[in-house]
Amino acid sequence: MSHQPHLQTAGFIRRIGALVYDTCLILVLEILAATVIVLMLEAMVAVGLLHYGIYKDVSGFLTHHPFWSSVFTAYLAMIWIGFFVWFWTQKGQTLGMKAWRLMVSNADGTPITITQALIRLFTSGFGLSNLTVPLDPQKRGFHDIWAKTNLYVIPKKEA
Template sequence: MTDLSSLPKAGFLRRLGALFYDFLIVIAIEMIAAGIVIAVLQALMKFQLLNLGPYADIADLLDNHPIWSHVYLLYLVVVWVSFYLYFWGKAGQTLGMRAWRLKLIDKQGNYVTNIQIIVRLISSLFGLANLLALFGKRGLQDIIARTEVIVLPQAN
């Protein structure tokens, strides 16, 4: 068994490739999550359990209501964070990272904790913190969360 912490660190282009793959997947998941909310609200309207009041339609309600717009945004953020909590917590890899043979580990070569994942997501600045990897193969989020992104060897 290979000591994971001894494997090479991921550079900027590999990180960018995985980030792009994951971006497409997360957008699709967010669209499904949004569709679920809209379907539920439509059903509530159909059975007259929801009155839109001054709002023209459901999109207007979700965009402009002083409470619902914030609840909806929080819901979408929770969906986004859950994607990373699940994949990084379960295997240290998102689907994009798997395609690029990358893995997220802690400094000792173990799986990362949920706290490290949350800290990493907050400090990633939506991927911009990876720019630091241009200079040292570690993103700002890796330094702050005490994690590393490694390149896995090719399977035989």
């Protein structure tokens, strides 16, 4: 893609629509990921390879064990982070962004880097950074300013 001046910058409502859509997808993905771990642990307990020790059940083990609770949290965080980084760098859009016809890129239309995706994600404040969109003359969220990215509306004919 070349320079994107012909594309409209995404406004607040579209951004929030995509955010809500992606939040639902992430919740489902995290539930499925957690279910895999719970099933694996329960299977290990059933065959005698693992015991929860002082913990009443798998939930207590995964939320209170000094080591495994941290590993479990990191696992879920990596899935969440990986979702956004992969979609933004490989496709330019998440599934929610695709539904709302949005595309993230550099100003010249090139895909964003992993570093830009991480900056964008970690400065997004779980979507709160979009509150700066109505205040910025270029309609950028705080996370787009920091990551030096742009969020464009894809015309219907290209979507």
